[in-house]
Amino acid sequence: MINNRVKELRARFDFTQGELAERAGVTRQTIAAMEKGSYIPSLLLAMNLSEIFGLPIEEIFWKSEK
Template sequence: MIKNRVKELRARFDITQGELADLVGVTRQTIVALEKGSYTPSLLLAMNLAEVFKLPIEEIFSKEES
């Protein structure tokens, strides 16, 4: 399973779910699902999010230990 810090980072950058969705080229529903952990992003989406937040992918996403 993959954990992410999208919700935390989005709040820190003061970006709405809709704005973030527009910036990375997905729907707001995709951002909602990503934040809830029910959606695993493609590599392209992960790279786009890293670009928006100006962070390496590894600082946004991590493997959840089982």
């Protein structure tokens, strides 16, 4: 299972789901699904989010045992 801090970071940067989605090149629904944990992002999307938030991918996403 992949966990993430996208919702926390989005709030810290004061982005709406739509604003973050536009910056990352995806739909708002993709961001919402990722925040709920029902969508695992592609490596490209993870890299885009890493650039947007200015953090290493490992500080946004991490693997956990189910």
